[in-house]
Amino acid sequence: KWKALGIDKSYLPVWLQGLGYGTYYVGKFLVDYSVSNYQDVPAGWTDIDALVTPYTFDYNNPGFSRNGATPNIYPGQYSTDVIADKAVAQIKTAVASGKPFYAQISPIAPHTSTQIFFDPVANATKTFFYPPIPAPRHWELFSDATLPEGTVHKNLYEQNVSDKPAWIRALPL
Numbered sequence: 001k002w003k004a005l006g007i008d009k010s011y012l013p014v015w016l017q018g019l020g021y022g023t024y025y026v027g028k029f030l031v032d033y034s035v036s037n038y039q040d041v042p043a044g045w046t047d048i049d050a051l052v053t054p055y056t057f058d059y060n061n062p063g064f065s066r067n068g069a070t071p072n073i074y075p076g077q078y079s080t081d082v083i084a085d086k087a088v089a090q091i092k093t094a095v096a097s098g099k100p101f102y103a104q105i106s107p108i109a110p111h112t113s114t115q116i117f118f119d120p121v122a123n124a125t126k127t128f129f130y131p132p133i134p135a136p137r138h139w140e141l142f143s144d145a146t147l148p149e150g151t152v153h154k155n156l157y158e159q160n161v162s163d164k165p166a167w168i169r170a171l172p173l
Helices: 013-017 081-099 151-156
Strands: 022-027 047-051 062-067 100-106 114-119 124-130
Touching: 013 022, 013 100, 047 081, 081 100, 100 114
Parallel strands: 022 047, 022 100
Antiparallel strands: 047 062, 114 124
16 A cells, blocks of 8 residues: 555655665565565665565564565564664675665564464464564573563652643643
């Protein structure tokens, strides 16, 4: 729909390219950018390496399409780490070009982990949502952490909101 409406013809990377910038993107672009439409590359990017559905929210099995190429799947690799490696490579390329550049890096965290399965018996796609998954090296990093004690009112409602925006100050306590 975004492309069908022509919205991709006039937005930030297109404007920046018009000013001589290189534009680089890696990570989650649109949820519906998928294995069925990856060839329809979003306009405005010098280099776009976007996650594709059904791999977009799979933390340990990400799939990317770079500039409309056949998706490349990274089984067993942590999505944010793959995105970081790709971003570093893009930035090195951008610097080497000698042009000004814009780089947008969009990891999926803290979105839920989503697993999509096709059930041949039911002839239906099933989707399962799970909490975000940390990198294996961070799995138990805060396992012994505890939250501070307090009542709901003490933690959620400030009595003095004078430092907040007007619309917050106007709300009843």
